[in-house]
Amino acid sequence: xxKVVAGASMSLDGYVAGxxxxxxxxxxxxxxxxxxxxxxxxxxxxxxLKMSQVSASRFTELIQATGALVxxxxxxxxxxxxxxxxxxxxxxxxxxHNPPEQHSEHFVFVTEGIEAAVxxxxxxxxxxxxxxxSGTITRQAxxxxxxxxxxxxxxxxxxxxxxxxxxAIANVPVKLQGPVSVIExxxxxxxSYLVTKG
Amino acid sequence: xxKVVAGASMSLDGYVAGxxxxxxxxxxxxxxxxxxxxxxxxxxxxxxLKMSQVSASRFTELIQATGALVxxxxxxxxxxxxxxxxxxxxxxxxxxHNPPEQHSEHFVFVTEGIEAAVxxxxxxxxxxxxxxxSGTITRQAxxxxxxxxxxxxxxxxxxxxxxxxxxAIANVPVKLQGPVSVIExxxxxxxSYLVTKG
Numbered sequence: 001x002x003k004v005v006a007g008a009s010m011s012l013d014g015y016v017a018g019x020x021x022x023x024x025x026x027x028x029x030x031x032x033x034x035x036x037x038x039x040x041x042x043x044x045x046x047x048x049l050k051m052s053q054v055s056a057s058r059f060t061e062l063i064q065a066t067g068a069l070v071x072x073x074x075x076x077x078x079x080x081x082x083x084x085x086x087x088x089x090x091x092x093x094x095x096x097h098n099p100p101e102q103h104s105e106h107f108v109f110v111t112e113g114i115e116a117a118v119x120x121x122x123x124x125x126x127x128x129x130x131x132x133x134s135g136t137i138t139r140q141a142x143x144x145x146x147x148x149x150x151x152x153x154x155x156x157x158x159x160x161x162x163x164x165x166x167x168a169i170a171n172v173p174v175k176l177q178g179p180v181s182v183i184e185x186x187x188x189x190x191x192s193y194l195v196t197k198g
Numbered sequence: 199x200x201k202v203v204a205g206a207s208m209s210l211d212g213y214v215a216g217x218x219x220x221x222x223x224x225x226x227x228x229x230x231x232x233x234x235x236x237x238x239x240x241x242x243x244x245x246x247l248k249m250s251q252v253s254a255s256r257f258t259e260l261i262q263a264t265g266a267l268v269x270x271x272x273x274x275x276x277x278x279x280x281x282x283x284x285x286x287x288x289x290x291x292x293x294x295h296n297p298p299e300q301h302s303e304h305f306v307f308v309t310e311g312i313e314a315a316v317x318x319x320x321x322x323x324x325x326x327x328x329x330x331x332s333g334t335i336t337r338q339a340x341x342x343x344x345x346x347x348x349x350x351x352x353x354x355x356x357x358x359x360x361x362x363x364x365x366a367i368a369n370v371p372v373k374l375q376g377p378v379s380v381i382e383x384x385x386x387x388x389x390s391y392l393v394t395k396g
Contacts, residue, residue, distance in 0.1 A: 011371075012350065012391070013364040014212035018371065026371055142356070152210065156377065156391055158340070160370035166211040172358035173209075173216065173224055179354065179387055182380060189377055191387070193210070193354055 002067060002129040004118060006138040007151035009188070011159040014166065016134050018159035021078075026157040030055055030188035041087040055185035062151070063088050067128025068121040070095060070114075072136045081107065088131075093121040095137065114140040139167040142174055142195070150176065150193040153185075200265060200327040202316060204336040205349035207386070209357040212364065214332050216357035219276075224355040228253055228386035238285040245285055253383035260349070261286050265326025266319040268293060268312075270334045279305065286329075291319040293335065312338040337365040340372055340393070348374065348391040351383075 034052035099109035232250035271294035297307035
């Protein structure tokens with residue numbers, strides 16, 4: 001059984017998006033500030049990223065370890081359903097109250113809440129990990145005790161407001177172990193933490 | 199001339215205090231989770247901390263480099279003026295609208311705003327650094343472009359709310375360089391960033 005891993009590019013002050021959906025040029029600068037080609041996505045959705053060597057290695061490991069993603073409807077809509085396929089090219093479970101009538105075969109819609117969405121993603125992922133994106137999904141999953149690991153790509157910028165990665169979690173404090181891994185990229189520090197259960 | 203350095207123990211979600219002034223047992227766990235004795239404070243205010251070796255070395259460097267502190271009135275009141283002397287045993291400039299009538303000789307009160315408080319602290323510190331504590335002072339100083347460096351002691355806990363280290367900074371995004379130093383302690387990751395000016 002794989003792990004449930006919540007991950008995001010986060011500003012030093014804890015935001016995954018700045019005020020009014022700003023700041024992405026800073027949060028995702030590390031996707032394109034290196035010289036190692038990192039093509040992601042399938043036909044029609046291909047993105048040619050260029051990362052530092054360490055970030056490329058880490059990103060590749062992450063993609064290979066992930067068997068399914070759970071995302072919220074906001075992210076799905078904001079990206080227009082990634083035009084049919086998520087750049088990580090794995091199945092995506094979308095948690096929503098109102099599934100769309102038409103959608104690509106790479107997406108599954110779950111309406112019964114975060115437990116059901118994560119259970120569905122685990123079923124799809126098999127031995128691989130389930131990835132959670134982003135703030136709202138992570139908050140719900142932490143509150144439900146479903147998260148095993150946090151992968152924070154900590155970016156050297158202060159955004160001053162916006163969408164927090166963790167938000168107003170009800171069941172706090174959430175104690176973590178680690179970082180169990182610290183990888184210094186260019187314009188990003190990749191930090192891994194284990195969530196202490198019980 | 200020394201640098202102006204804002205520093206704090208901060209949760210992964212960006213707080214220097216949890217809801218209702220909670221969470222300090224997590225944020226400052228690294229002050230007392232090691233086996234290297236680190237006595238701080240003067241007579242009557244002595245604290246016998248016990249840190250990991252790496253945190254003790256880092257803490258010693260920080261104390262030796264700091265010539266004066268700037269704090270807000272809230273922190274001064276909350277600590278009862280550190281009972282007369284700050285544990286770092288350096289002069290403290292307190293920014294306040296209403297200076298107290300009586301206070302220990304180790305404190306200076308400034309009413310003319312953050313620029314005046316930092317200027318006074320620089321005058322006292324000479325070649326050494328000026329330290330800023332904590333959230334409100336750091337926010338004001340960042341907005342005024344007065345901060346050279348951030349020293350974040352990142353603690354593996356999510357507090358879910360409380361007092362943010364950075365808060366609603368007006369002049370965002372604040373771009374940083376680094377981390378220029380990453381030191382892994384026990385239950386804390388010491389991160390240093392330079393503030394990009396202009």
